[in-house]
Amino acid sequence: MSASATLSIASRPDATTGGVSPTSHRILHVFRAPVGGLFRHVVDLARLQAAAGHEVGIVCDASTGGERAAQALADLASSLSLGVVRVPMHRNPHHSDLTALRTLGERARVTGATVLHGHGAKGGVYARTARVTGAVPIRAYTPHGGSYNYKPGTLRHRFYMGVERLLALRTDVFLFESEYVAGRHRAHAGRPRLARIVHNGICEAEFLPVAPTADAYDLLYIGELRDAKGVPFLLEALANLRRKGRSLRLLMVGSGPDADLLAARVRAMGLGHAVAFEPPQPIRAVLARGRIMVVPSLAESLPYVVLEAAAAQHPLVATNVGGIPEIFGTAASHLVPPRDADALEDAIVRVIDEAPDARAAWFADLGASVQARFSMKRMGADVLSGYAAAFRARADARAVAVGVDQAL
Incomplete structure (x- = not known):
């Protein structure tokens, strides 16, 4: 010994x-x-x-x-x-x-x-x-x-x-x-x-900003593919936005027990050409492939995916559940209620239509707040x-x- x-x-x-x-x-x-x-x-x-x-x-x-x-x-x-x-x-x-x-x-x-x-x-x-x-x-x-x-x-x-x-x-x-x-x-x-x-x-390297690629999707979902994560409400919000003339595309990255059911729902909603599914992969590379990350969860504790996106100063829409308000801190008023596709849609539009400089400043402030606390x-x-x-x-x-x- x-x-x-x-x-x-x-x-x-x-x-x-x-x-x-x-x-x-x-x-x-x-x-x-x-x-x-x-x-x-x-x-x-x-x-x-x-x-x-x-x-x-x-x-x-x-x-x-x-x-x-x-x-x-x-x-x-x-x-x-x-x-x-x-x-x-x-x-x-x-x-x-x-x-x-x-x-x-x-x-x-x-x-x-x-x-x-x-x-x-x-x-x-x-x-x-x-x-x-x-x-x-x-x-x-x-x-x-x-x-x-x-x-x-x-x-x-x-x-x-x-x-x-x-x-x-x-x-x-x-x-x-x-x-x-x-x-x-x-x-x-x-x-x-x-x-x-x-x-x-999270570590210091994760607080470096991530810039979107030229061909980035409009919306990004990263996480488990199951109904409890609120994905059906995101799909409903996307369908509503497209009906109103906003030709948005969604990239969904993850795996889970409801993957096949969600894929079938996408097809049934006529969104097959607007939604892409990919398996789990390192988050920072994925963040670069979407302009706005959406977290439509119905329940959470303190999700890393929200911490990581906020740290990277990535535009973010999330629901007001679990510990997510603890991450957003003084910006928690921007969170939306769960199980509400209309509120999710309004929040996505608000971020999309925000002036680029104001949007960048908004999420830079959130990133700095997360860096000080997590x-x-x-x-x-x-x-x-x-x-x-x-x-x-x-x-x-x-x-x-x-x-x-x-x-x-």
Whole structure:
């Protein structure tokens, strides 16, 4: 065993350290699908934490993400000293969950994990319920929206919020990615014992403006292809604009469970010649191919796609849902209500018809605001601060318990 490995193992919290925060963590990030903003968040955190001297590993689903995810994990390998384990994980409760939990528990034991950090609803369940023998790691949870986006009052929402109330008992620290999700938790699952708001952050290079190409599409959608993202309302707005004489074209970049249904809807609406579909690809190259990005979401947490477009000073129309107002800040009045194709249409026209200089100034101001508030370095530091607070809380609880025993 190397000297560095010995140091890391010796510094993990156990009965001899009293639960004090170690100088070097062994962190396992647990999540289901290596796709989208959640995956980007984990990748960024893993790199930041490895660069800060911590040992990092990943446990995620074996079947989603395809070649793009496999390549991203291969590119990340140098930062993952605790490796990658991929095991079947289903979105909804499934008998395979038992295998995944055993795999995670064993991986935590073998690696001597000091932190299990669950991301998303499924990753959060695994990280907080896996049985780990030996030293018990702290258990952190970042929801990324997930089950918090279900409509309040529905049977599904009540069920998942009941689960969250139970799992809160096994959560050392909540690291909410938006005030919106934190508020949903307080309202429907109770006030957490320990919580931090850790906004998603992006790197300095992403704040460079992106200029459109000469043959850019008029409108751009980037994200999952599913009805919950509000795509039908965007298509309706596009159809209305074209009927009114605006010959706009839309590029849709992404994949998802409703891809075929949406393609069929495009054809049925007579928009086949005005809408193009392309698979997921790096966002900055895609931003250059559209003049206005539209985010018609019905529910969100703190979407990276909005952060990335705003940082690039790209003209943007978005709905007033989830944590998007936190990104827009003082410009949140420009957001439109969800499920309203007419409001979406009006917002698109407003941006199109804005004088070029005024439009550029508008989105330059938004970019500067995002740059001041959503730093990747700050995100990484705030996550580590959350871990440290959890270790301190555990140490304090043990000290109190020892004091009670001595008093008795």
